[in-house]
Amino acid sequence: MNKPQRQTAFGGGAVVRVAEPPSLLARAGALSAFLFGEAERADASGRIAPGTWDAVFDAGLSSAPLPARHGGEDLGEPTRHAELARVLRLIGAGDLSVGRLFEGHVNAIALVCRYGTEEQIADLAASVRGGALSAVWGADDAEGLRAERAERAGQGWQLRGRKILASGAGFVTRPLVTAKSDEGQVLVLLQLGPDERADITGWTARGMRSTATGTVELSGLQLPPGAMVGLPGDLMRQPHFSGGAWRFCAVQLGAADRIVDLFGEHLRSRGRDGDPYQLQRVTACVAATTTAGFWVAEAARRLAEGCDDPELTVAFANLTRTVCERAMLDVMEAVQRGVGLGSFIRPHPIERITRDLSTYLRQPVPDLAMADAGRAVLASARPIGDLWSGR
Ligand SMILES: Cc1cc2nc3c(=O)[nH]c(=O)nc-3n(C[C@H](O)[C@H](O)[C@H](O)COP(=O)(O)OP(=O)(O)OC[C@H]3O[C@@H](n4cnc5c(N)ncnc54)[C@H](O)[C@@H]3O)c2cc1C
Known part of the structure; x- marks a missing residue:
């Protein structure tokens, strides 16, 4: 990657170039x-x-x-x-x-x-x-991954079971995985070799193909006593567990930005950028991504700064998921209608990105996230107009 250069004059008038690290x-x-x-x-x-x-x-x-x-x-x-x-x-x-x-x-x-x-x-x-x-591998099959303490105290843990829907299976070598234990859900930090225990043959999703999202069979893996991170139940602690949803929304939003940029390029290159119907679509898309961006930024701020009501931090994150999902579905529909058939034909980048985005939008329990947000709003003593006005 090209590094920008900065000119600096030192004593004696000699000018040397000093590389300034890019931000x-x-x-x-x-x-x-x-x-x-x-x-x-x-x-x-x-x-x-x-x-x-x-x-x-x-x-x-x-x-x-x-x-x-x-x-x-x-x-x-x-x-x-x-x-x-x-x-x-x-x-x-x-x-x-x-x-x-x-x-x-x-x-x-x-x-x-x-x-x-x-x-x-x-x-x-x-x-x-x-x-x-690294990665967080949380998804389980019906049995779930179990961590059992070794028979002799201080000897660490033994795993039984597997993780499913584990992204980067085969090349993520330091995953953090969840496991059930007698003490509750624990987090363990693993050290795996390339391709060790990974099977991605079942990953036939239409989008996000290159994430290598697969199954990792962990039965028999012995872990040292220091492999357990934190205390049982830490992963699910709120507001961080749900509040962190803004991060995947931000990634998804990047894909929506790209689709809208590609849509604009398409309209300009075809001389269709003055058409009022297409302009309406462009405006709607930019409004949707900008709105989603504001939600993401505020959800991130609330979690980082520690909002005065942690339940509202979680509610805001859940609402952010809901708003962003709707915004991105709307963007994809508008762009596909505005570009037409070309956006469904490989290797048009919009074809690939909409395939990826519609797959990646499938996040856990979206109905519950939406309903929990509604419940938190109704449970709050604040009037709707003041709901988010606290720190
Ligand atoms: C590209 C990609 C990479 C991934 N990588 C990882 C990873 O590295 N680690 C990891 O842990 N996971 C990963 N996942 C899995 C992810 O975290 C979720 O588990 C998965 O996306 C859930 O999708 P789902 O649509 O099956 O969700 P579900 O929660 O099953 O939702 C499907 C539908 O069922 C509804 N629903 C859910 N529960 C109920 C219920 N009890 N009763 C009635 N309706 C219900 C939902 O509201 C929704 O409408 C990945 C997923 C994708 C797409």
Whole structure:
């Protein structure tokens, strides 16, 4: 990636060029453009090329969420929520599959930093600086993954079962996985080798093909005593569990931004940009993405700054999911109608991105998220006009 140069004059009048490191946002923007160029190939092969991960690593994006004391850029710090939202949106605009994986990586680092010990943070940070990706693998089959304490105290854990719908199966080597235990739901940080225990043959989804979302068979895996992160039940602690939904909304929004940009290019290149019906669609799309962007930004701010009512933080995040899903479904419909058949024919990028976005919009329990938001609103003593006015 090109690094901008800054001219500096030192004593004696000699002018030397000093490289100024590009900002995180500039690197994310350049990476987004690169990812967009690679996305069609990744979709066709169902595989993100190793060079793509090298680019994410070289841009410093994979280590950016780590604390600065562990070689990162503190991107996971609450004070950086606006920048993180922007980065997620840019990566989503590049390639939604990479965005999904990156969001999981950011989430896993945040969880280890929030609930883990300094030793666990240092251990994960060392792996990430070395090129490893993390993820949160929570989805279970009917039996679920179980963590059982070894017979002799202090000997660690043994796993029984598997994770399903695990993104990055085969190349995520430091996943954080949930497991049931006698003490409740625990989080364990694993160390896997490339392709170890992974099976992605069942991942035949129409979109998000290159996320390598598969099954990871973990039966028999022995874990050291220090593998458990935090206390039982930590993952589900509110407001962080539901409140963090803004991150996947930001990634999805990036894809919607890209579709609207492509729509604009299509209209201009066909000389259809003066047509009032098409202008109405463009206006509706930009209103939808801008509105969704405001919701995402405010949901991120409320979680980061610790809203005075945690239940309203969760409600706001749930509403953000609902608003964003509707906005993106509307954008996809408008763009598909405005471009027409071409947007359904490969390799038109709108065909791929709408396939990815409609798949990635399928997040857990959307009805419950919507209903919980409604319940919280009705349970609040505040009038609707003042509902969000608290800090
Ligand atoms: C590309 C991609 C990557 C993923 N990667 C990961 C990963 O790395 N780790 C991970 O843990 N998960 C991952 N997932 C899975 C994800 O977290 C969700 O589990 C999954 O997307 C849920 O989708 P669903 O539509 O089946 O949800 P569901 O929650 O089953 O919802 C489907 C529908 O059923 C309704 N519904 C849900 N529960 C009930 C109920 N009890 N009664 C009646 N109706 C109900 C919902 O409101 C909705 O209308 C990934 C998913 C995708 C698409």
